[in-house]
């Protein structure tokens with residue numbers, strides 16, 4: 509455990525029932541002002557956060573097992589990040605890198621070129637959101653190869669813009685009635701060991717066979733995949749699946765894009781999830797954990813691919829904003845100096861045995877999976893592998909009401925996922941898991 513000093517007491521402390529009166533007031537205002545299409549998983553409104561806690565407007569202190577969807581790995585008010593943001597904002601908040609460039613952008617690019625897998629010559633371009641990074645990775649792959657088709661997988665999540673909706677697998681809530689979608693996207697079977705029981709090489713061979721029959725390598729610009737699928741259910745592909753796909757791409761001049769937006773920056777116990785199987789993607793998309801909560805995203809990859817694009821072909825008004833870059837540099841420094849990658853592995857070592865005994869006690873956990881601080885349980889009807897989305901939702905609501913911010917996901921809506929800040933204390937993590945455990949036992953009738 510690195511020596512972390514916290515500003516706020518690291519405790520779960522409920523002074524009202526949830527939501528409290530001030531949160532309820534805000535919910536009423538929100539209903540009249542904010543589009544109904546934006547959902548929130550917890551019913552409370554936040555005012556402060558530090559380490560493993562979020563404090564709401566009523567003074568309740570909640571345990572954070574979500575990190576704002578894998579973003580605040582270094583904490584939501586990391587002192588180094590906060591100082592870097594303040595310092596940069598006091599000088600300039602924006603000039604636009606395409607107008608009057610600045611050093612922070614270059615520094616972030618140098619660091620990402622160094623940190624991402626592979627020691628080949630790399631280049632980086634910065635954006636604001638994960639979806640924007642994915643869009644641009646596809647733009648780059650198409651231009652560089654002169655081909656159009658893109659392969660994405662079952663259970664994939666790549667964002668909510670038009671092209672990334674097309675790449676995302678799940679209809680409700682992400683795509684339903686938002687079409688038509690971008691053309692030349694082909695969906696292939698993924699590796700989902702709990703449900704397909706396939707060896708990684710066999711699963712890859714099936715996907716490759718379908719790619720060759722239905723598209724043809726000569727028409728294929730890129731294959732994009734999350735090394736551990738996030739929104740689709742924290743699905744860890746069987747060993748060998750990713751290397752086989754990457755090798756096939758390399759042999760066929762197809763750009764292999766690893767979408768590391770959720771898995772990146774020490775979340776899974778190494779800098780990137782690709783490191784775990786030694787794969788070296790041609791392009792890597794990054795966002796979420798990159799900048800301690802500031803909006804920043806990146807595409808890093810082979811210099812020949814990125815430099816193939818004509819000057820002016822990539823960019824955006826805010827991409828690589830100087831405040832976001834300053835935050836990223838501070839967050840990357842902290843990830844390294846506090847060795848949060850080992851901290852992520854330590855979180856796995858604490859959580860997995862607790863989840864295993866919970867599985868034995870309740871009989872409703874079909875699978876326990878994930879790596880580092882990206883962990884999940886798959887909730888099923890006892891004695892089957894039939895997803896139980898109703899129980900999952902009930903558990904999530906009750907866990908949130910008990911003062912633990914916890915998220916669900918999955919194609920079948922039956923995954924409870926754990927994404928604690930990497931700076932959470934052992935005690936708080938264990939307490940959060942205990943709350944999930946007692947709720948799950950009660951709801952499962954144990």
Ligand SMILES: *Cc1c(COP(=O)(O)O)cnc(C)c1O
Pocket residue numbers: 636637638639640642665666667668734738739767768769770795796
């Ligand atoms: C969150 C996510 C995205 C989209 O990122 P946004 O910043 O929400 O646009 C894309 N890919 C993966 C794997 C993600 O988890």
